[in-house]
Amino acid sequence: MAKTNPNVIILTTEEDVAESLALYVSQLSAKTIEEKGSFSVVLSGGTMIDTLRKLTLSPYKENVNWSKWLIFWVDERVVPLDNPDSNYLLAWKGLLSKVPIPKDRIFPINYSRSPQAVAKDYEARLRNLVAKKVLPLSASGFPKFDLMLLGIGPDGHVASLFPNRTQRFDFTDWVTYITDSPKPPPERITFTFPVINSSVNTAIVVTDKEEADAVAIALNPVKILPPLPCAEVKAESLTWFLDRDAASKLQPNA
Numbered sequence: 420m421a422k423t424n425p426n427v428i429i430l431t432t433e434e435d436v437a438e439s440l441a442l443y444v445s446q447l448s449a450k451t452i453e454e455k456g457s458f459s460v461v462l463s464g465g466t467m468i469d470t471l472r473k474l475t476l477s478p479y480k481e482n483v484n485w486s487k488w489l490i491f492w493v494d495e496r497v498v499p500l501d502n503p504d505s506n507y508l509l510a511w512k513g514l515l516s517k518v519p520i521p522k523d524r525i526f527p528i529n530y531s532r533s534p535q536a537v538a539k540d541y542e543a544r545l546r547n548l549v550a551k552k553v554l555p556l557s558a559s560g561f562p563k564f565d566l567m568l569l570g571i572g573p574d575g576h577v578a579s580l581f582p583n584r585t586q587r588f589d590f591t592d593w594v595t596y597i598t599d600s601p602k603p604p605p606e607r608i609t610f611t612f613p614v615i616n617s618s619v620n621t622a623i624v625v626t627d628k629e630e631a632d633a634v635a636i637a638l639n640p641v642k643i644l645p646p647l648p649c650a651e652v653k654a655e656s657l658t659w660f661l662d663r664d665a666a667s668k669l670q671p672n673a
Contacts, residue, residue, distance in 0.1 A: 441473035557617035575647025579609035621654035
């Protein structure tokens with residue numbers, strides 16, 4: 420299916436974004452489960468999990484069919500799962516421990532001290548799920564998730580694809596690794612752009628003035644070269660959720 424232009428939703432406060440995001444995710448969950456019987460969700464770190472907090476409260480906690488969800492991570496720090504830097508631990512504390520998603524439908528990394536080995540293992544597990552037809556393939560041959568939930572950094576990075584690192588140009592692997600992330604911790608794994616851009620639905624959620632410049636550059640009709648990584652995100656349906664601070668530097672016609 421053709422990629423569409425992004426839908427940009429600008430709300431007043433972070434609280435408003437959290438409310439809107441919960442409604443968006445819950446409605447998408449219901450629609451997708453009705454159509455295909457499952458709902459594959461890719462989480463990220465940063466402030467995303469906190470912004471998803473409304474899903475752990477009524478009415479969403481009771482009304483969402485959590486048993487049909489599948490949980491993955493767009494990127495992960497190569498640390499043990501109980502390490503404070505772990506995106507899994509962040510998600511577990513803020514979301515996954517509070518809703519009844521079966522543990523065998525949650526797919527954190529298998530930690531080892533080698534980022535390359537962790538990336539290869541995660542890709543192998545995705546390939547196994549594709550082989551079992553748990554995950555479909557896109558027309559371009561990459562796993563196709565139902566929803567990606569992404570944040571961005573002040574430098575415009577998305578997942579662990581940074582402006583000045585070569586991983587953003589990896590169009591072959593499903594999962595790659597980085598040992599010199601400009602943002603600590605340095606060792607991470609990350610989905611590549613072909614996987615990110617195969618998603619059916621993607622929400623980019625930004626609720627901080629620190630990212631306002633990156634938001635303005637990414638959504639400006641006049642594009643810079645090379646583009647910021649966050650400007651290269653595509654999906655069949657792409658929605659930006661912004662609060663007033665994040666949108667403060669947008670051009671009027673953006």
